[in-house]
Amino acid sequence: EVQLVESGGGLVQPGGSLRLSCAASGFTFDNYEMNWVRQAPGKGLEWVSYISGSGTAIYYADSVRGRFTISRDNAKNSLYLQMNNLRVDDTAVYYCARDPAYRNWYFDLWGRGTLVTVSS
Amino acid sequence: EIVLTQSPGTLSLSPGERATLSCRASQSVGSRFLAWYQQKPGQAPRLLIYGASNRATGIPDRFSGSGSGTDFTLAISGLEPEDFAVYYCQQYGSSPLTFGGGTKVEIK
Numbered sequence: 001e002v003q004l005v006e007s008g009g010g011l012v013q014p015g016g017s018l019r020l021s022c023a024a025s026g027f028t029f030d031n032y033e034m035n036w037v038r039q040a041p042g043k044g045l046e047w048v049s050y051i052s053g054s055g056t057a058i059y060y061a062d063s064v065r066g067r068f069t070i071s072r073d074n075a076k077n078s079l080y081l082q083m084n085n086l087r088v089d090d091t092a093v094y095y096c097a098r099d100p101a102y103r104n105w106y107f108d109l110w111g112r113g114t115l116v117t118v119s120s
Numbered sequence: 121e122i123v124l125t126q127s128p129g130t131l132s133l134s135p136g137e138r139a140t141l142s143c144r145a146s147q148s149v150g151s152r153f154l155a156w157y158q159q160k161p162g163q164a165p166r167l168l169i170y171g172a173s174n175r176a177t178g179i180p181d182r183f184s185g186s187g188s189g190t191d192f193t194l195a196i197s198g199l200e201p202e203d204f205a206v207y208y209c210q211q212y213g214s215s216p217l218t219f220g221g222g223t224k225v226e227i228k
Contacts, residue, residue, distance in 0.1 A: 045157075045165065045208055045219040061216055095164055105212035106155040108176060110164035 002026035002109060004096050009114030016086050016118070022079040022096030022111055030054070030074035033099040035107060036081050038092035038116075048094070049081065064090075086118045122146055122211050124220035132228040139196040141223045143209035148189045150213030156185055156194045159222075160205045168207075169194065199225070 008020040022034070036048040049070040050059045058070055069082040079096050093115050097107035123146040133139055143154065152172035157165035167176040169185035172192055182197045196203055204227050209220040 044221045045210070047217040047219070059215070104170070105153070105217055106167065106170050106210060107157075107165075108167045108170075110166070112164050 004098065004109060004111035006094060006096055006111045006114040009094065009116045011117045011119065012086055013120050014086060014088055014118055017082070017084045018086065018116060020081040020083065020094055020114055020116070022081075024077045024079065024098075027098075027109075029072075029077040033103065034072060034079045035097045035099065036070060036079075037095045037097050037107070037110075038090075039095070039113070040089070040092045043092075046092075050099075051079070083116070086116075088118050090116060091118045092116060121216060122149060122214050122218050124209050124211055124218055126207075126209060126220035126223045128223060129221075130224045130226060132226050133199055134228045135199050135201055137199055139194075139199055139203070139225055141194040141196075141207055141225075143187075143192040143194070143220050145190040145192075145211055148213070149211040152188050153211060153213030154185075154187070154192050155210045155212065156183075157208045157210065158203075158205045159208065165208065196225075201227075 005023045012018050030053050033052050035050045038046050038048050051070045055072050067085045071080045093113040095113045096111045098109040100108040125144045127142045154172045156169040159165045168179050168183050173185045184195045186193050206222045206224045208222050
């Protein structure tokens with residue numbers, strides 16, 4: 001089955017760190033560019049970060065640049081998001097999302113998400 | 121940054137009726153670089169439309185997209201019970217990628 005499964009969310013204090021993972025299955029992972037998209041409680045969607053299939057091209061939203069690091073391990077079919085210096089407004093469900101082809105920049109496959117709560 | 125404004129915020133309709141959702145961009149998104157997603161409570165978004173008017177794999181033909189430049193529309197002809205959800209537009213013609221605030225289609 002073609003799917004993405006996120007993990008690693010939880011409760012963390014402001015200034016803390018968390019590492020999210022996304023496990024891919026059912027497709028050739030390294031053929032696809034991947035993204036993280038988040039959704040604050042009751043709010044809309046916000047693109048967070050992009051990584052190319054090889055991992056050599058990476059982009060971030062201004063709101064997370066310098067604090068978050070996206071990476072991937074193609075041997076493990078996994079995508080990661082290292083989140084440092086977390087702020088209350090980083091509280092959201094974090095989704096990993098697949099770009100269907102080279103730099104299409106929309107998303108044809110999403111995981112179910114993992115909730116990150118930043119609170120003291 | 122391109123701001124996408126979706127209207128109405130909420131659409132109250134009965135099954136079988138036609139839904140028309142609007143997505144307006146603060147500047148041209150460049151040709152037809154617009155996608156639509158459906159999201160149900162507790163679920164991930166689902167791609168419906170890309171390239172403004174192309175249905176994604178497995179999407180029923182009651183869903184149709186149109187528009188270009190700054191004005192886009194998602195139409196759902198003959199609402200089915202499973203179509204009541206929140207719909208988001210997303211532009212990918214300009215960095216950063218941005219999403220609209222969503223339109224909730226609810227049962228009247």
